[in-house]
Amino acid sequence: MRGHFATVSSDLLNWEQLRQHIALFCNEQQISQEVMLQLQLVCEEWFTNIITHGYQKLSKEKQTSSEIHFQITYSRADKEILIYFIDYAPAFDPLQQEMPNVALSAEEREIGGLGIYLIKELMDCCTYQRIDESNHLKIYKKISE
Secondary structure: EEEEEEEEEEHHHHHHHHHHHHHHHHHHHOOHHHHHHHHHHHHHHHHHHHHHHHHHHHHHHHHHOOOEEEEEEEEOOOOOHHHOOOOOOOOOOHHOOOOOOOOOOOOOOOOOOHHHHHHHHOOOEEEEEOOOOEEEEEEEEEEEO
């Protein structure tokens, strides 16, 4: 099982670095452009959520020293991609959040929740754990070769 690993500070400017890791990984593993774009979209959503909703709740001093750990791997035996995020923001389990009513128009719908909805819709499985003051989100995507 091969993968890409990265640790970045909690700055939205670091999204480009993670996006490139995903693109390089997908190229190396010969994963389709369509799947790569889905992976980049859900990772951008979660990365942005960590920073804008998680780390912004911390004091400025803690924000500057906060890190996000990112890992993406592919198991050919299981035909499955695993994306793993670890952050040290306040506890937040996205899987416990109420899903937005997407049948409503944008004007009628409450703000928020669409990123998590998107992740659940595009990926096959998500798991969350709070371990030692850190959030652990695993996102799985089955692919056909």
